[in-house]
Amino acid sequence: MGLPLFSAHGDPGPSFWHYADTVGLAPLAAVLHDEAPHATTVIAVRYDQGVVMVGDRQATGNYIASRDVRKIEPADRYTALAISGSAARGMELLKIAQLSFEHYEKMTDSALSLEGKANYLSPIIQRNNLSSPLLVLPLLAGWDESHLVGRIFEYDGAGGCYERFDFATIGSGSPFAEGALRLGFRSDLDREAALELGALALYEAGDNDPSTGGPDFVRNIFPMMITVSAEGFQEIAGPEVGGRFRLINERRTESRGVAGGSLR
């Protein structure tokens, strides 16, 4: 490939996706016909100083394809992107998002706004989901540097982008996680409370949804927990996450599997 120069009227601007489309790199467009591993639970919860995200680690096809997948990745310093649906397409979407946000920043010497990043993904998801049976549904959460709040954006299958002001979930375990979140969410959660609620909601999803991997005490593999705040994207260390899930598990053992009441 030579030097990609364009005349002023044909210039694709700072959008990597439009550029890739112009020159025929065209990511996320071809149709494949085999079923890739999918099924997931990822949760985002807003708290007073940012957002918490919790995601399971299991990739499921007809059997468990992998137990230690990372479904939440930093798209840039202040943005977390989680994926559900086709693993291949999800990874591709992650790559495109990371590359596009950095590309825009280098081309214009200024970062995209958080809302700009959320909207940018809409037509990419739309194009993929309407042209391919390998659906992908992401969840974007981040720290809005211009308004100094944590914000969450979810998408529907056709690429519609919706802001959520409390919490959001994606993946097959969503109904169970959503139930726990609806009971536990308050608008004044602090970081600690949000992490606790997020872990509990994921535990519920892992408990009820066969395609969501809960905490794996045998292999010491635990769901991913991250926060995005003014300090940027931060992943909670393995031992701390393990401790949180061990605590929930002990309470649940004590209550003999009953989820409600004081042992919740």
Place this chain on the structure above:
Amino acid sequence: MSNYFYVSPEQLIKDRAEFAQKGIARGRSIVAAIYDNGVVLVAENPSASLNKISEVYDRIAFAGVGKYNEFDRLREAGIRWADSTGYTYSREDVDARALANYYAQHLGDMFTEGQKPLEVEILVAQLGNKLRPTKLYRVAYEGTISDEPRFAVLGGDAETIKDRFALSEDSLQSLTVTLQNASRALSGPDRVIPAEELEVGILEDRGNRRTFLRLSDEQVKELLS
């Protein structure tokens, strides 16, 4: 009927070179130098938003002098080339030498075949690691590419600035010393360039994938004091 006059190739090349040199000489110069811990690019630039120095990739930076719209288009093309090469293959495969060669080919083509030659001179800097060496590639308006061993000067006043900078430099220095030398070489003995009019970018390993950093006016002021 219009008349066509014969112009010898020697004369044509000479005219075009003069035209490009004149355009480049109108702008202010840039010094790029390797220091003990990275690469620093220093431009005299009164504008805080129309940049001459830019990040291209994880370990590659760009600098351009001459006509802004012309080198800025080359800068954008460089970023596109780097991002799509890294996307297609791997981030490791993005190499400054390949980019400098593309620039050289394009500038060479424009010089001989274009309506007019581009009035720019550009620099592609690469911070080395275990895969590749630290490099400064200078590409002139007619497509000449040169691999500058320790430092490079771009712009109309290049020879004078080169002599001033060479005198003050004998082995790899710290960022502070290198920046001070570059600033003195750009300004000459009779004046001092205020920190706000210096655009400074560095490539340095700070534990991040992206090594480019644009220094703020305050940081530059502190390093120069």
